[in-house]
């Protein structure tokens with residue numbers, strides 16, 4: 001291991017920064033994949049995997065990716081909820097890995113909600 | 128690739144002894160069964176503080192807190208929460224007397240009212256990974272002082288912060304450093320005192336187990352400030368996990384060049400060694416500690432001259448003191464000095480123990496009242512009992528009675544009340560505790576731990592113990608209280624180190640605040656709390672007894688007789704006063720009756 005210089009601390013920190021932010025429960029926005037039995041059966045796990053890949057390949061550090069249970073609309077699973085700071089939460093339905101990636105890039109990173117995929121904006125907040 | 132969730136499992140010594148390693152294993156097994164290895168990471172951490180409820184774990188990013196886990200709970204927990212996202216209510220924390228569980232750690236009063244500086248990384252990092260410490264601003268303070276601050280400026284910053292030693296005496300850390308800075312010598316030493324001998328205290332162990340680098344970074348900053356290049360971490364051998372984590376931390380810091388030669392390319396050299404102490408209480412005293420490192424008998428000596436390892440200028444600070452240092456450098460002396468009271472700045476870590484619902488490790492701002500600690504954070508007294516006193520400072524400390532519970536935690540105020548801040552032991556005592564018996568416990572500790580060098584401490588503590596033992600046995604004599612007071616003062620005056628100078632404190636403060644209880648033992652041969660067995664007898668109240676026979680079945684000595692459904696009686700000659708009948712009776716029919724009352728009844 002190379003000897004550190006003062007400026008190297010941030011580099012070392014950068015490698016685990018996203019993990020640390022996640023533990024602090026803080027981030028610019030939160031993406032929730034609904035993983036009830038219904039969601040899993042409908043394909044929520046590949047959706048989650050796609051989102052994780054997206055975070056990794058784009059080196060996104062300040063987004064919290066987490067799961068929650070069935071959102072109550074089992075027929076439209078897999079579902080993903082996007083919570084952006086200071087904005088009402090948006091629920092996306094009938095997600096596929098491809099659509100989820102699109103949501104991630106356009107909405108979570110770009111700030112533009114994708115109307116065609118969205119069920120409704122302003123639903124109840126999850127914890 | 129980072130995972131989507133981290134399961135932070137407490138692997139402090141307490142939780143490990145409650146089975147947290149088996150829980151960790153079960154978690155890993157279930158996680159792989161559901162093929163969630165890429166999604167979920169299990170992270171071992173140091174103590175979260177609420178370890179009486181252990182084993183505990185926290186799921187991040189949601190911050191859900193689970194307690195009292197058993198391996199059989201794990202399959203359900205993994206499937207429900209980690210796979211399907213449904214937190215499991217039945218494993219969550221419930222406040223005493225309440226029914227609704229509190230899911231999130233940050234909402235639980237125990238955690239909410241704490242303020243973490245020394246324990247800033249607890250439960251947040253894996254103590255075995257230096258990268259995680261670095262990601263939470265670790266070693267930034269060291270980089271800052273080495274690249275942009277003169278040693279004098281560092282000392283000034285620590286002085287301005289008002290930081291005082293957390294090991295007991297509360298001496299100004301900045302002033303201690305300043306005096307060693309001014310000494311000219313070719314070699315100086317830094318020592319971290321992790322001897323932690325107070326019974327029931329585990330603050331320092333927890334800090335090292337949870338965050339060893341915070342201590343190392345503090346020591347390196349201190350070394351730079353006074354001009355030292357070598358240090359020792361003095362840990363008692365009874366702390367194997369703390370030693371293991373500290374050893375690994377030192378190794379990792381060396382690999383990154385954060386210990387060793389030419390740190391951060393600034394020409395500053397500093398390295399440390401871990402010294403394992405044999406675990407005598409007196410070795411926490413600085414001159415004895417230094418003697419122990421020098422392979423001499425660990426007996427305190429007269430000061431001055433100042434404590435000096437191998438005769439060289441030496442700064443010894445407590446674990447918690449060191450852990451505060453990087454935070455002060457990072458966030459500034461002014462920030463630190465705004466927390467606390469006029470003369471006691473920052474926070475203090477206490478190990479809260481005794482008759483309190485949420486026993487555990489708490490870090491609170493100075494100035495908080497004892498009442499807030501016991502009731503808000505500690506969740507009050509179990510079984511609806513009344514609080515009698517709070518003991519702070521361990522065997523060197525004293526009792527604060529219930530009526531002074533609004534006292535703020537502050538070095539001077541605690542001392543005025545006859546106790547001390549000490550290193551952070553805090554024992555809550557309820558109405559069922561006898562103040563003679565509990566003082567006797569502390570003196571016994573002193574008798575065991577006195578090194579024997581000073582006659583006053585060695586013999587005086589022993590005589591005090593004999594008197595207390597006599598009082599508890601109902602053989603107290605008129606004048607015993609005054610004798611205890613006189614002897615106590617003599618031990619304080621004639622002992623050369625802090626052990627003897629403080630050992631009588633628990634007795635003296637118990638007498639000061641609970642004199643009537645001592646008098647009751649001596650004059651009336653009565654123990655008001657019903658603890659001293661020679662002073663009372665168990666008796667069954669005929670009116671209340673339903674003849675259920677439960678006490679008879681539980682009595683291991685055949686001392687209870689009675690027909691089913693008619694009142695039972697205790698045969699005094701056979702009764703060993705084990706108290707089993709008293710504990711099992713659901714009708715409160717078994718009572719403790721003072722001998723004096725019994726005798727009066729007989730003579731009528």
Ligand SMILES: Cc1cc2nc3c(=O)[nH]c(=O)nc-3n(C[C@H](O)[C@H](O)[C@H](O)COP(=O)(O)O)c2cc1C
Pocket residue numbers: 291292293294295296297298300320321322323324325408409410411412413443444445446448449550624625626
């Ligand atoms: C009998 C005795 C035991 C002590 N045990 C400890 C101990 O275990 N840990 C500790 O830090 N200080 C202990 N001290 C206090 C130390 O002598 C010393 O004051 C302290 O380590 C200085 O560090 P600080 O200024 O950071 O508190 C003890 C003192 C006495 C008299």
